[in-house]
Amino acid sequence: MEATASMLQARDWSSLPTDVLVLILERMRWSTHPSVVLVCQQWRSAVSLSPFYPAWITPLLLNTADIGTANIRYYSPYYDKNFEVDDTLKRLFGIELTFTIEIASSIRNNSGEWEDWKLAENHLDWSKWEVIAVYDPCRHDEGFKILDKLNSFGFKGEDSYLLESNQGELMVVLIERYGKMVHVVKLNEQRMEWEKPAAKACADGQSFGQGMASRPQLTRAATHGFGELVTYKQFMGLRSVGESRAQPGCAIDSNAIWCRSPPWRRRCSLPYLNCRHVPPRARCPVL
Amino acid sequence: MATGSGAAAAAADAEEKESGSRMITLTSNEGKAFVVTEASARQSATIRSMVDDGGCVDKGFPLPNVDSKTLARVIQYCDEHGNKEAHTVDERAALAKFDKDFIAELDADKAFLYDVTMAANYLHIQGLFALTTQCIADTIKGKTPEEIRTAFGIEYDLTAQDEEEIKEEDTHA
Numbered sequence: 001m002e003a004t005a006s007m008l009q010a011r012d013w014s015s016l017p018t019d020v021l022v023l024i025l026e027r028m029r030w031s032t033h034p035s036v037v038l039v040c041q042q043w044r045s046a047v048s049l050s051p052f053y054p055a056w057i058t059p060l061l062l063n064t065a066d067i068g069t070a071n072i073r074y075y076s077p078y079y080d081k082n083f084e085v086d087d088t089l090k091r092l093f094g095i096e097l098t099f100t101i102e103i104a105s106s107i108r109n110n111s112g113e114w115e116d117w118k119l120a121e122n123h124l125d126w127s128k129w130e131v132i133a134v135y136d137p138c139r140h141d142e143g144f145k146i147l148d149k150l151n152s153f154g155f156k157g158e159d160s161y162l163l164e165s166n167q168g169e170l171m172v173v174l175i176e177r178y179g180k181m182v183h184v185v186k187l188n189e190q191r192m193e194w195e196k197p198a199a200k201a202c203a204d205g206q207s208f209g210q211g212m213a214s215r216p217q218l219t220r221a222a223t224h225g226f227g228e229l230v231t232y233k234q235f236m237g238l239r240s241v242g243e244s245r246a247q248p249g250c251a252i253d254s255n256a257i258w259c260r261s262p263p264w265r266r267r268c269s270l271p272y273l274n275c276r277h278v279p280p281r282a283r284c285p286v287l
Numbered sequence: 288m289a290t291g292s293g294a295a296a297a298a299a300d301a302e303e304k305e306s307g308s309r310m311i312t313l314t315s316n317e318g319k320a321f322v323v324t325e326a327s328a329r330q331s332a333t334i335r336s337m338v339d340d341g342g343c344v345d346k347g348f349p350l351p352n353v354d355s356k357t358l359a360r361v362i363q364y365c366d367e368h369g370n371k372e373a374h375t376v377d378e379r380a381a382l383a384k385f386d387k388d389f390i391a392e393l394d395a396d397k398a399f400l401y402d403v404t405m406a407a408n409y410l411h412i413q414g415l416f417a418l419t420t421q422c423i424a425d426t427i428k429g430k431t432p433e434e435i436r437t438a439f440g441i442e443y444d445l446t447a448q449d450e451e452e453i454k455e456e457d458t459h460a
Contacts, residue, residue, distance in 0.1 A: 011398045011401045011402065012441075013401060013441050014439075014441040014442065016401070016404075017408075020404065020405075020408055020420070023420055024420045024423050024424050024427070025424075027420055027421055028424045028427060028428060032427060032428055032429075035427070035430065035431060035432050036427065036435070037453055038432035038445065038450075038453060039432050039435050039436055039441060040436070040441050040442070040443065040444050040445065041445060041449070043441075044445070044449070
């Protein structure tokens, strides 16, 4: 270091001003925050100033546990990932869609510990928002199939969730900015068009206050014959529209869409749906 | 152009200001003067507002928080973004290429990256600040706390009690 003493002082990264650190944190996903907290005092204090949604109030679950499948899935805004727990197979899936679809899995060993994450093989460029990917576990080797004509919803969603109904229909739940409106559409694969599904599955036109629920027909997908692979067919995608910083404001379980407004910092009034199934302190895959 | 005697100078001045062809002097904390075009200087919101407020354009702007080496590099960025057009695809590609090379050099010298980041923050040069903070974020991504400390030369200063608290925050349920 050729610099003077004062310059050395100035260049100490542990004294980077917190306002600058907060702006750097904004450029990263929440999943990075736990590591940043442990760097040093200054960086830790910056994380506490950054918009933050503590892990322990996070699990917004995507849950089908009460309809007869052993699989439990949820989305964690804290880790910005979907997790899927299969109690029978002792396997957990993490699905990450910020830039590409990446799927990692972890296996719980006999002593109940979760082993390190392993990346699954499927990769898809998710940089174009106007595509929708279909994963068919029967044709696992082919990976994701990309359908076109997605940009014809007729309304704009801040966040969107891709689901598959029990009839094998692809459905998208779109949430407008601040959770103002929730739209549900399904894909007519013959015509490659989005349609409003019948009756109760459609929640649009309603204003969503706190904990307002509707009932999409999100029920059990066929689980027979596919083994463990079927688990991420049922809930495949998340947040296909928006920036990496977008904050999904909804959780979806078998009975309801739960919707909240940002900021996440506000304590949520959501029920902790089946939190007990979530493996404690499962390490998040670094994708 | 205005022809009135009194207005003429003001109009010429305004025109010059408009075109950004005036030269502005920036002085580093070591007293070294850098003469840049106004268009270049206006990349900095801090200087832009001082210029627009009719500040000391003639006297120049002392920058007590920025050393010569950093200022030279910052001006390099401002020149590229302030003086060059970015209308066509090619022009934009050239700028993007410049940014990429610019940040790659800084990335290799973390102390310099720090200085330029601080200068960009102080001078409110939005594009440059975005560039450097993104670079810092990219360095942090996917690293363990230990690896982050190594990358930035940070000393570990958390106490056992801090760690306990952090663990507590993490596992609270």
